[in-house]
Amino acid sequence: MLRIDDTISLEDWEITEQFVRASGPGGQNVNKVATAVELRFEAARSPSLPGPVKARLKRLAGRRWTKEGAIVIQCDETRSQSRNRDIARERLAELVRKxxxxxxxxxxxxxxxxxxxxxxxxxxxxxxxxxxxxxxRGDE
Structure with missing residues:
Protein backbone atom coordinates (compact mmCIF):
# COMPACT_ATOMS: atom_id res chain seq x y z
CA MET A 1 0.00 0.00 0.00
CA LEU A 2 1.29 3.46 -1.00
CA ARG A 3 0.22 6.23 1.37
CA ILE A 4 -0.32 9.63 -0.26
CA ASP A 5 -1.87 11.63 2.59
CA ASP A 6 -4.30 11.11 5.49
CA THR A 7 -7.27 10.45 3.22
CA ILE A 8 -5.72 8.79 0.14
CA SER A 9 -3.74 5.58 -0.01
CA LEU A 10 -3.25 3.43 -3.10
CA GLU A 11 -3.76 -0.33 -2.81
CA ASP A 12 -1.18 -2.81 -4.10
CA TRP A 13 -3.52 -4.23 -6.77
CA GLU A 14 -3.77 -0.76 -8.38
CA ILE A 15 -0.02 -0.61 -8.97
CA THR A 16 1.93 -3.03 -11.16
CA GLU A 17 5.68 -2.94 -11.57
CA GLN A 18 7.67 -4.41 -14.41
CA PHE A 19 11.44 -4.54 -14.43
CA VAL A 20 13.28 -4.06 -17.72
CA ARG A 21 16.87 -3.66 -18.80
CA ALA A 22 18.16 -0.15 -18.45
CA SER A 23 20.47 1.84 -20.67
CA GLY A 24 23.38 3.86 -19.36
CA PRO A 25 26.21 3.01 -16.94
CA GLY A 26 26.72 -0.47 -15.60
CA GLY A 27 29.19 -2.12 -17.96
CA GLN A 28 28.47 -5.74 -18.89
CA ASN A 29 26.08 -5.98 -15.96
CA VAL A 30 23.59 -3.73 -17.78
CA ASN A 31 22.94 -6.52 -20.30
CA LYS A 32 22.21 -9.13 -17.63
CA VAL A 33 20.19 -7.40 -14.93
CA ALA A 34 16.78 -5.73 -15.27
CA THR A 35 17.23 -2.68 -13.04
CA ALA A 36 14.89 -0.14 -14.68
CA VAL A 37 11.34 -0.09 -13.37
CA GLU A 38 8.15 0.64 -15.27
CA LEU A 39 5.43 1.44 -12.73
CA ARG A 40 1.82 1.33 -13.94
CA PHE A 41 -1.02 2.81 -11.87
CA GLU A 42 -4.61 2.15 -12.98
CA ALA A 43 -5.80 5.67 -12.16
CA ALA A 44 -9.12 5.65 -14.04
CA ARG A 45 -10.29 2.47 -12.26
CA SER A 46 -8.96 3.46 -8.86
CA PRO A 47 -11.61 3.62 -6.10
CA SER A 48 -9.12 5.49 -3.88
CA LEU A 49 -9.27 8.70 -5.94
CA PRO A 50 -12.31 11.02 -6.16
CA GLY A 51 -13.47 12.20 -9.60
CA PRO A 52 -12.05 15.75 -9.51
CA VAL A 53 -8.66 14.42 -8.39
CA LYS A 54 -8.66 11.97 -11.31
CA ALA A 55 -9.42 14.80 -13.75
CA ARG A 56 -6.56 16.94 -12.38
CA LEU A 57 -4.27 13.91 -12.36
CA LYS A 58 -4.99 13.24 -16.03
CA ARG A 59 -4.04 16.82 -16.91
CA LEU A 60 -0.87 16.72 -14.77
CA ALA A 61 0.25 13.31 -16.07
CA GLY A 62 0.23 14.45 -19.72
CA ARG A 63 1.97 11.88 -21.96
CA ARG A 64 2.28 9.41 -19.09
CA TRP A 65 -1.54 8.89 -19.13
CA THR A 66 -2.49 5.99 -21.43
CA LYS A 67 -5.69 5.48 -23.43
CA GLU A 68 -6.76 2.84 -20.90
CA GLY A 69 -6.56 5.41 -18.10
CA ALA A 70 -3.31 4.22 -16.53
CA ILE A 71 -0.29 6.28 -15.53
CA VAL A 72 3.06 4.83 -16.60
CA ILE A 73 6.18 6.04 -14.79
CA GLN A 74 9.62 4.84 -15.86
CA CYS A 75 12.77 5.12 -13.80
CA ASP A 76 16.31 3.98 -14.65
CA GLU A 77 18.29 6.58 -12.72
CA THR A 78 20.33 4.22 -10.57
CA ARG A 79 21.90 0.78 -10.96
CA SER A 80 19.83 -0.52 -8.05
CA GLN A 81 16.46 -2.09 -8.83
CA SER A 82 15.05 -1.36 -5.37
CA ARG A 83 16.21 2.28 -5.48
CA ASN A 84 14.61 2.78 -8.91
CA ARG A 85 11.41 1.22 -7.55
CA ASP A 86 11.37 3.63 -4.59
CA ILE A 87 12.01 6.63 -6.89
CA ALA A 88 9.16 5.61 -9.22
CA ARG A 89 6.75 5.14 -6.30
CA GLU A 90 7.75 8.54 -4.87
CA ARG A 91 7.17 10.20 -8.26
CA LEU A 92 3.70 8.67 -8.41
CA ALA A 93 2.92 9.80 -4.87
CA GLU A 94 4.10 13.35 -5.67
CA LEU A 95 1.97 13.43 -8.82
CA VAL A 96 -1.14 12.34 -6.90
CA ARG A 97 -0.34 14.85 -4.12
CA LYS A 98 -0.22 17.68 -6.68
CA ARG A 137 10.47 67.65 -45.55
CA GLY A 138 12.73 70.38 -46.81
CA ASP A 139 11.66 73.86 -47.94
CA GLU A 140 10.22 73.44 -51.37
Whole structure:
Protein backbone atom coordinates (compact mmCIF):
# COMPACT_ATOMS: atom_id res chain seq x y z
CA MET A 1 0.00 0.00 0.00
CA LEU A 2 1.29 3.46 -1.00
CA ARG A 3 0.22 6.23 1.37
CA ILE A 4 -0.32 9.63 -0.26
CA ASP A 5 -1.87 11.63 2.59
CA ASP A 6 -4.30 11.11 5.49
CA THR A 7 -7.27 10.45 3.22
CA ILE A 8 -5.72 8.79 0.14
CA SER A 9 -3.74 5.58 -0.01
CA LEU A 10 -3.25 3.43 -3.10
CA GLU A 11 -3.76 -0.33 -2.81
CA ASP A 12 -1.18 -2.81 -4.10
CA TRP A 13 -3.52 -4.23 -6.77
CA GLU A 14 -3.77 -0.76 -8.38
CA ILE A 15 -0.02 -0.61 -8.97
CA THR A 16 1.93 -3.03 -11.16
CA GLU A 17 5.68 -2.94 -11.57
CA GLN A 18 7.67 -4.41 -14.41
CA PHE A 19 11.44 -4.54 -14.43
CA VAL A 20 13.28 -4.06 -17.72
CA ARG A 21 16.87 -3.66 -18.80
CA ALA A 22 18.16 -0.15 -18.45
CA SER A 23 20.47 1.84 -20.67
CA GLY A 24 23.38 3.86 -19.36
CA PRO A 25 26.21 3.01 -16.94
CA GLY A 26 26.72 -0.47 -15.60
CA GLY A 27 29.19 -2.12 -17.96
CA GLN A 28 28.47 -5.74 -18.89
CA ASN A 29 26.08 -5.98 -15.96
CA VAL A 30 23.59 -3.73 -17.78
CA ASN A 31 22.94 -6.52 -20.30
CA LYS A 32 22.21 -9.13 -17.63
CA VAL A 33 20.19 -7.40 -14.93
CA ALA A 34 16.78 -5.73 -15.27
CA THR A 35 17.23 -2.68 -13.04
CA ALA A 36 14.89 -0.14 -14.68
CA VAL A 37 11.34 -0.09 -13.37
CA GLU A 38 8.15 0.64 -15.27
CA LEU A 39 5.43 1.44 -12.73
CA ARG A 40 1.82 1.33 -13.94
CA PHE A 41 -1.02 2.81 -11.87
CA GLU A 42 -4.61 2.15 -12.98
CA ALA A 43 -5.80 5.67 -12.16
CA ALA A 44 -9.12 5.65 -14.04
CA ARG A 45 -10.29 2.47 -12.26
CA SER A 46 -8.96 3.46 -8.86
CA PRO A 47 -11.61 3.62 -6.10
CA SER A 48 -9.12 5.49 -3.88
CA LEU A 49 -9.27 8.70 -5.94
CA PRO A 50 -12.31 11.02 -6.16
CA GLY A 51 -13.47 12.20 -9.60
CA PRO A 52 -12.05 15.75 -9.51
CA VAL A 53 -8.66 14.42 -8.39
CA LYS A 54 -8.66 11.97 -11.31
CA ALA A 55 -9.42 14.80 -13.75
CA ARG A 56 -6.56 16.94 -12.38
CA LEU A 57 -4.27 13.91 -12.36
CA LYS A 58 -4.99 13.24 -16.03
CA ARG A 59 -4.04 16.82 -16.91
CA LEU A 60 -0.87 16.72 -14.77
CA ALA A 61 0.25 13.31 -16.07
CA GLY A 62 0.23 14.45 -19.72
CA ARG A 63 1.97 11.88 -21.96
CA ARG A 64 2.28 9.41 -19.09
CA TRP A 65 -1.54 8.89 -19.13
CA THR A 66 -2.49 5.99 -21.43
CA LYS A 67 -5.69 5.48 -23.43
CA GLU A 68 -6.76 2.84 -20.90
CA GLY A 69 -6.56 5.41 -18.10
CA ALA A 70 -3.31 4.22 -16.53
CA ILE A 71 -0.29 6.28 -15.53
CA VAL A 72 3.06 4.83 -16.60
CA ILE A 73 6.18 6.04 -14.79
CA GLN A 74 9.62 4.84 -15.86
CA CYS A 75 12.77 5.12 -13.80
CA ASP A 76 16.31 3.98 -14.65
CA GLU A 77 18.29 6.58 -12.72
CA THR A 78 20.33 4.22 -10.57
CA ARG A 79 21.90 0.78 -10.96
CA SER A 80 19.83 -0.52 -8.05
CA GLN A 81 16.46 -2.09 -8.83
CA SER A 82 15.05 -1.36 -5.37
CA ARG A 83 16.21 2.28 -5.48
CA ASN A 84 14.61 2.78 -8.91
CA ARG A 85 11.41 1.22 -7.55
CA ASP A 86 11.37 3.63 -4.59
CA ILE A 87 12.01 6.63 -6.89
CA ALA A 88 9.16 5.61 -9.22
CA ARG A 89 6.75 5.14 -6.30
CA GLU A 90 7.75 8.54 -4.87
CA ARG A 91 7.17 10.20 -8.26
CA LEU A 92 3.70 8.67 -8.41
CA ALA A 93 2.92 9.80 -4.87
CA GLU A 94 4.10 13.35 -5.67
CA LEU A 95 1.97 13.43 -8.82
CA VAL A 96 -1.14 12.34 -6.90
CA ARG A 97 -0.34 14.85 -4.12
CA LYS A 98 -0.22 17.68 -6.68
CA UNK A 99 -3.57 16.51 -8.10
CA UNK A 100 -5.23 16.68 -4.69
CA UNK A 101 -4.55 20.43 -4.43
CA UNK A 102 -7.61 22.35 -5.60
CA UNK A 103 -6.50 25.34 -7.70
CA UNK A 104 -7.68 28.75 -6.53
CA UNK A 105 -10.35 30.34 -8.68
CA UNK A 106 -9.22 33.50 -10.40
CA UNK A 107 -11.22 36.57 -9.50
CA UNK A 108 -11.61 39.00 -12.39
CA UNK A 109 -10.43 42.51 -11.59
CA UNK A 110 -10.84 45.79 -13.44
CA UNK A 111 -7.92 48.12 -14.03
CA UNK A 112 -8.19 51.27 -11.91
CA UNK A 113 -9.10 54.59 -13.52
CA UNK A 114 -5.63 55.94 -12.74
CA UNK A 115 -3.85 52.99 -14.37
CA UNK A 116 -6.03 53.38 -17.50
CA UNK A 117 -5.14 57.08 -17.72
CA UNK A 118 -1.41 56.37 -17.25
CA UNK A 119 -1.56 53.72 -19.99
CA UNK A 120 -3.31 56.07 -22.45
CA UNK A 121 -0.86 58.90 -21.64
CA UNK A 122 2.12 56.60 -22.26
CA UNK A 123 0.58 55.46 -25.57
CA UNK A 124 0.06 59.05 -26.69
CA UNK A 125 3.66 60.00 -25.81
CA UNK A 126 4.99 56.93 -27.62
CA UNK A 127 2.90 57.80 -30.69
CA UNK A 128 4.30 61.35 -30.71
CA UNK A 129 7.88 60.03 -30.55
CA UNK A 130 7.17 57.68 -33.46
CA UNK A 131 5.51 60.42 -35.52
CA UNK A 132 8.78 62.40 -35.36
CA UNK A 133 10.59 59.53 -37.08
CA UNK A 134 8.94 60.30 -40.42
CA UNK A 135 10.73 61.70 -43.47
CA UNK A 136 12.00 65.24 -42.99
CA ARG A 137 10.47 67.65 -45.55
CA GLY A 138 12.73 70.38 -46.81
CA ASP A 139 11.66 73.86 -47.94
CA GLU A 140 10.22 73.44 -51.37
Missing amino acids: ATVVPKRRIKTKPTYGSQQRRLKAKKERGEVKSLRGRV
